[in-house]
Amino acid sequence: MSTPAKKLQNLLGLSRDELEHLAEGLGQPRFRGRQLYEALYKQRATDFQRMTNLSQAFRSELAGRYLIAYPQIDRQFPSRDLAVRYLHRLEDGNSIETVYMPDETRTTLCLSSQVGCAVDCKFCFTALLGVKRNLTSCEIIGQVLTVAAAQAIPHRARLNLVFMGMGEPLLNLPAVMKAVHIIADPNGLGVPLRRITISTAGIVPKIRELALDPMRPKLAVSLNASTDAQRDAIMPINRKYPLAQLLQVCRDYPLRPREHLTFEYVMLDGVNDADADARRVVKLLEGLRAKVNLIPYNGGPELPFKSSPMRRVMAFQDILVARDIPAYIRVSRGQDVRAACGQLSLAGVGD
Ligand code: SF4
Structure with a gap:
């Protein structure tokens, strides 16, 4: 009877400390772990044999x-834009999505943090x-490395x-x-913190926790409403963390210089897009060092919302x-391949 093959452990996602510890556990000096870390993330090596700074043994x-295993690309949907x-496809059979958005001067990757979402916007x-x-x-770092490899994004790309x-x-x-610590480390993936943004629906205690981390990325808050009644209706999380609490934690947030x-x-047609909403948003954000991104809604027949007309979005912008x-x-x-904000649902195009 043949013995079952031993399951190999994936090193991707391990921190420098963990890799140093791993090297020591294998009878190697600690710095070998640091070399392994740099090979994994800075050089993006996927094959131990190519890590020629390590001994053959x-x-x-x-x-x-x-x-060293990156998440598998199961399907890809290229957009006209x-x-x-x-x-x-993840190891346990679950699926997640990542969106690649190139433009002339930089490339943006939109990353997933969970399989699905419980927040119920x-x-x-x-x-x-x-x-x-x-x-x-x-799996978080793997999204970056998989798409970077698929798109041949150079190491020094912005x-x-x-x-x-x-x-x-x-x-x-x-x-x-x-993952952020490894991504932002110059000896890791080397993406500066100022180019990493975490977007939240407004989990107030977690914003406080994030504020304490000196290695925190930039913060974006999904506001989407100008009153509690409105926000309760479209973002149930607001019943737990209403606007006053959310804006207070934003006021307390320790911004770095120029951050x-x-x-x-x-922008939802007839829901949150009136001039009065814009005036209330002005009041809500009073005294905050903030900018607002107005996002025309990317809908679909399954959900009961339409995008505000562009003239309404522009009028709203003018007031701010x-x-x-x-x-x-x-x-x-x-948008044509269901890759836009709020559209990620693991669906094929035309589903
Ligand atoms: S908008 Fe973001 S937080 Fe809200 S349900 Fe969708 S993925 Fe979750």
């Missing part, structure tokens, strides 16, 4: 016990999936990462921050700008 030992929605397709589980740091895909990142804060908070505002609140209209990329 150590490489062979690693290959016998461990592997050059964005690509990637559907990854009424305008969001991911909410229809519910939540299955949190992603691991391996990369922006936004946690705005599937899931509420602050409900998976330990794994998200472990600002971003407030996302999905007139009161010195920087406000930008952000038309989502990849």
Whole structure:
């Protein structure tokens, strides 16, 4: 009878400390772990045999016990506007999505933090999936490395990462921050913190927790309403953390020099897009160092909302700008392949 093959442990997602510890456990000096860390993340090596700074014996030992595995790309949906929605198959059979959005000067990747989402925003397709589980740091970093390899993104390319895909990142804060630390480390993936954004629906205690981390990325808050009644209706999380609490934690948030908070505002026709809403948003954001992204809604027949007409979005913008609140209209990329904000639902195109 043949013995079952030993399951190899994936090293992707391990921190420098963990890899140093691993090297020591294999009888190697600690610095070998640091070399392994740099090979994994800085050089993006996927094969131990190519880590020629390690001894042949150590490489062979690693290959016998461990592997370096990125999430598999199951399907990809290229948009007319050059964005690509990637559907990854995870080891346990679950799927997640990552969106690649190139433009002339930089590339943005929209990352998932959970399989599905529990927050239940009424305008969001991911909410229809519910939540299955949190992603691991391996699966979060794996999204970056898989898409970077698929798109041949050079190591020195200007990369922006936004946690705005599937899931509420602050409900998976330990794994998200472990991944962020590796991504932002110059000896890791080397993406500066100022080019990484975590977007939250407004999990107040977790915003406080994030504020304490000196390695925190930029913060975006999904506001989407100008009154509690309105926000309760479209974002049930508001019943737990109403606007006053949310804006207070934003006021307490320790911004670095030149840093600002971003407030996302999905424009829903006849729901949150009146002039009076814009005036209330001005009041809500009073005294905050903030900008607002106005996002025309990317709907679908399954959900009972329509996008505000562009003239309404522009009128809303005018009111904010007139009161010195920087406000930008952000038309989502990849709408034709269901890759736009709030559209990620693991669906094929035309489903
Ligand atoms: S908008 Fe974000 S937080 Fe809200 S349900 Fe969708 S994925 Fe979750």
